[in-house]
Amino acid sequence: MTTTTVAPAPTAQESRRVRRRGLAPGKRLPATWLTGPAVLIALWAAASAAGQLDPGAIPAPWTVLRTAGRLWTAGTLPTDILTSLERAAYGFAIGLTAGVLLALASGLSRVGEALIDGTVQLNRAIPTLGLIPLFILWLGIGETFKIAIIAIVVYIPIYLNTHAALSGIDSRFVELAEVQGLSRLQFVRQIVIPGALPGFFVGLRLGVTGSWLGLVVLEQINATSGLGYMMFQAQNYGQSDVILVGLLVYGVFGLVSDSAVRLIERRVLSWRRTLSS
DSSP, rough: OOOOOOOOOOHHHHHHHHHHHHTTTOOTTTTTTGHHHHHHHHHHHHHHHHTOOOOOTSSHHHHHHHHHHHHHHHHHHHHHHHHHHHHHHHHHHHHHHHHHHHHHHHHOOHHHHHHHHHHHHHHHHSSSGGGGGHHHHOOOOOOOOHHHHHHHHHHHHHHHHHHHHHHOHHHHHHHHHHHOOHHHHIIIIIHHHHHHHHHHHHHHHHHHHHHHHHHHTTTTTSSSSSSSHHHHHHHHHHHOOHHHHHHHHHHHHHHHHHHHHHHHHHHTTTTOOOOOO
16 A cells, blocks of 8 residues: 655745745846947947948947047047046036035925925926026136036936935834934934935936036037047048047946946945845
């Protein structure tokens, strides 16, 4: 006579664990931020090698690399890169400071919200690049108006996302802070800042990208150096390879700066348990 062994039925907790196992995106893959650009460059190289792209309109990747090497050896590319980095850094620093201070003043005070939020929302509704003619009249055609426009492009997303994060802090934390007798400074340090950091980093990423987008346009207006100026001059002479060099440098700077912000975000917000972590 044979006996059969019946396995015990899984518990409800084990069943839920099995069902949940396939819902998360899984373990983070290494260097995922390079995968998309690498695929794009590979397709570009394959299409160029197969003769599917007009070399006059879209040169091959190796042609662009040779042009970049020639410009670097001549000293033109390093000078333009340093000029663009300086403009972007000044504008980003001013915009970051303004965005954070305005968000704190508006998010922590009803009076500040009444005075600041509507003005920022109005500024957001106006195309920032449409302010260029007015800022030229106010600040002149030099570097000042370029930095001011970049600062505006940066501060708006930082303010909006930080202010939204401040407004979204659970009121129960405020009540808990009052019960615990926290001072205003302790409340800001222990409740406000941790609650606002996720929104702040979202705005920071948008601000970093916006600074490069604004720079592309601004450096084509009465500039004598910078990546945008280099691309504008190349357009006049039909040098599409030089234009692509400028675009690739902008893209690399944007990708690297965004990745740096994401790395800092993961370190600062390591206490959170999210899908990305």
